[in-house]
Amino acid sequence: MKKSIFIIIYIIMMFICGQPEFVLATASLEVTVRPNQILMGALYNGANISVMGNVPADSEVLIRLTGHLEDYKLKKKGRAMGVLWMNLGIVEIQKVPSLFLLYPSKAVNDSLQAGRQSWQDLGLGFEAVLKQANIVLDSEDKSALFEEFVKLEKKSGLYGTIKNTIHYKQGKGGMKSFSCTLALPSGLPQGVYKLDVFAIKDDAIAGYTSKEIEAKKVGMPAFITSFAFNHGTLYGVLAVLVAIIAGLVTGVIFKGEKAH
Amino acid sequence: MGGFVGLLSGIFGVGGGFLMTPLLIMIGIPPTVAAASDSNQIVGASTSGTLAHYHLGNVEFKMGILLLIGGVAGGTVGVQFIKILRHMGNADFLIQITYVIMLGFVGIYMFVESLQGLRVSKSIEVVAVPKKESKYAMILKKLPWQTNFEKSGTELSIVLPLVLGVFVGILAAIMGVGGGFIMVPVMVYLLRMPMHVVVGTSLFQILFTCINVTIMQANTNHTVDFVLALILLIGSTLGAQMGAKISRRLKGEQLKIILASLVLIVMVKMLMGLLLKPEILLAFVGGH
Known part of the structure; x- marks a missing residue:
């Protein structure tokens, strides 16, 4: 009896520990963000944010910047009468971040490009946004529509994967230091943004920290x-x-x- | 950008919304903000342009006011009409098709007519033969409340500009534009006004249309970006003044042929937009 209770508790613990959010809550990284407040005056034309920190030497860095969740009403274009492309209706995409920018290291980006299942399981990329999004429409491939939404947001500079921005330096005690400059778009809406820094090792999250950046007019x-x-x-x-x-x-x- | 659109405004008497709004969207301004802020800057450009044309004696105030009254009435009817169409789900289709047909028809007609005019004035010596009055001219003479329009040098019934104003107002509301593109050919061909007076009078009318749109947009959608409009204004008000001077140096036929070419370019662009698969199959709601 005691043995079976132990096994059940063990399984529950393993299940909980397997969830990324749990890992996020326990592991912590040393990260400095400068500045953590962007003042958008009359001459604001985008801003640079410097992110620096230390991660285990055998891990890779991914930085993610996300905005608050928003609902969007969009015109959907399609073919009418087999010839003409025009707006055929309205699509509502709800609960998606107003900003979603990924800054992967080269190794993380290569893994992203390979489209490995383990990467999707981590729930850090655009797939995670699609999972939590609510797309209101009658009948259509939701992921194809979401892809179009990402294209639209990428055009505004509010969504995207920005490569080759993470630089490493040798550190001490099995650690390495990293630095990254985040170039924020000129069309950045006012609000508080969440900056997540992940240390990734063997397709799993080895370390994590979160900071806030405020953009204020x-x-x-x-x-x-x-x-x-x-x-x-x-x-x-x-x-x-x-x-x-x-x-x-x-x-x-x-x-x-x-x-x- | 402001300077270029202001220049067009001063030369041809069009608001420039058809050019400025897409340009602003291209540089990353949200469509709703682009359209509303553009209306705001057109107020400045058309004030500057109207003043410049007024100094040159090119503004027919009486005609402008009559067209404006008709335009407001037509605009109100048009907005209700578009509401019904939106409810039926056919609005966007109708708007784009109306655009292509109207621009195509007006552009081709203006182009051919002004090209013929240029050829005739170059090659044939004008012989003073009394022209036979057209049926249209005879109908115009029969209409009640004939009034003299001094700057245009014509005598017309006030019913005609009122009715045409309503027509343009409905079309402008359906198409979501200020109406300069339709108003200019209407004044040239149906009201028989000289091209230079048409440009000044059209600007005078656009000024009021855009004042209305700016206040409505600011009140309802909060989409007027004043800083953006101010930056555009600096260029467009100067451009409108220069445009008015250039306009004075060009012949009526030359003005018409350039404007017709612009109209046809916009029409072809819209037609391509309808025929070619768009890069992105979603678009933000709003804009012209």
């Missing part, structure tokens, strides 16, 4: 965003007035030039 853009959302009509009227004044001033300047 400041100065004129922050004021304008708040004004536009809280006083829409007044904002519209002022935008029109400024445009008219700009047009009139240019007109007057040019008229002045003509008089000379």
